[in-house]
Amino acid sequence: MSERVSIPNALANRAISGNAEAQFELAELYMQSEHEDDIILAEEWALKSADNGCVEAMYWLGEGYTVYAKELAEEDPEESKAHFELGYYWLSKANMQKHPAATLELAGYYRRGDVIEKDVEKSVKLVKQAAELGEVQAMRDLAFIYANGLGVDVNEEQADYWTEKAEALTSK
Secondary structure, eight states, rough: OOOOOOOOOOOHHHHTTTOOHHHHHHHHHHHTTTOOHHHHHHHHHHHHHTTTTHHHHHHHHHHHHHHHHHTTTTTTTHHHHHHHHHHHHHHHHHHHHHHHHHHHHHHHHHHTSSSSSOOHHHHHHHHHHHHHHOOOHHHHHHHHHHHHSSSSOOOOOHHHHHHHHHHHHHHH
8 A cells, every 4th residue: 555645734735725736745745655545635735726817727628538549549549539538628728828738739639539529720720729828749759740741731840840949949
């Protein structure tokens, strides 16, 4: 049996009083545990944080639900679908707040057609939005999309532009 996570009183008090950042910090602490009750508490605190407007919590939940949905896809399609729906919901909310990584993850929903109608054009638009928000992986993806004409016309100039932009950010 794994040990439970130790929570600082000051953090717990801030979280209980409704501080969204403290709630998310608490969720992340609980997630570090392997104890099942702590994992449940991690989700509960992340949901409170996201409901209180913490965009990082929205992304964290969206990404987590998406990963879990993919793991469940073969063995329990209905449960997987429910988690994809939750992932889509939270990623969409984070995207509205212009969270770059959430926007890129959301693009995957449109590319794959997870719980929404497949829409390659919308997917490419979201990848571009994430790239413009500074998401380096989105820049690399966009360069690949333009170089190979995936949902767009081949455009070497755009492919080079996004490759150079990504390289400039990663070489700093």
